[in-house]
Amino acid sequence: MGTPVVVAVSRDEFHRFSKTPCEHIELVEGLGVRGDAHAGTVVQHLSRLRRNPNQPNLRQVHLIQSDVLDDARAAGHDVGPGSLGENVLTDGVDLLGVPTDTRLMIGDAVVRVTGLRNPCRQINEHSAGLLKVVVRRVDGAASDSDVELGPTGGALSLDGVGIVRRAGVMGVVERSGSVRPGDTLEVVLPDEPHTPLAPV
Template sequence: MGGSVRAVSSNGVYSFTKPNRESITLLAGLGVEGDVHAGTTVKHRSRMRRDPSQPNLRQVHLIHEELFDEVRDAGFEVVAGQLGENVTTLGIDLLGLPTGTLLRLGDEAVVEVTGLRNPCPQIDGFEHGLLKQLVGRDEDGAAWRKAGIMSVVLTGGVVRPGDPVKVELPDGPHRPLEVV
């Protein structure tokens, strides 16, 4: 099972969007070199206000490019990096992966999937109405979230657009993704 990296993005300052780059360097246990969300403890502003000592389970944010096609069909124009992700993939059902899945990005880097990104109200600040495309409830009332997944870096390395992504599912019973 696998796909490819379509884009990589990072930003050294807090901003909703992240500029696309020719490459990013993942650092084991930290995240994306030079990105504002890199570190061993949580860097998301609202989570830091609650408890700045929490481990950073959100070191690398991944979104599947197919999401952009889906929201485009609903009248929204979104491209790689604009939702704050670090890695945009193609050909992988990121939202369907279980917790603990390993993603091999390029030749060296390995990230472990920790959970779902919880879409925040800033998404509507980016484009009004977009949040409803990324979070909602099904007919049974169960919540669904489509704003990508979060991961931690196990093995560092350089990641570039066009790199392969290899998926390694964890052993044993699979745990569905939850918000981290």
């Protein structure tokens, strides 16, 4: 991979699946993306609000790799920046391979990675079959089966085999700053032992 870089940034003040690309976003320490429906110190995602409105917001910023959108377009889906609800679209960094609590230095801002985005039915409602692009068997084998979804919407398995979630990572803002396309990213790993990413 080349130098990690921001490809696009997006936000939306309403709770919609997709977000609107813009020239820059402002990350606010402890809150998230200024003007975005998911900003806040406690959980803002509607499904989590219904379960427990007082849990800390570990999903202030959503980042996704551009190769996921490339794969979706190759599979016939009409997607672009912000389509999957991400705030930051990246290139040149394996976001899914970093451990929990990795810091991403983006421009002046710092985002601490808290876990994986848990794919859900909304992805297929956006574009039929898109869930299969963001959920793959852990063994890499192709499958014609539908992705099984758990009671809270998250994917559990595919053909009874464990899955890899590719819908991006979630994080919290540890230092405020402006982020725009073209900004470089620096990945700072936490102290060992490392904890693999899990859905948040």
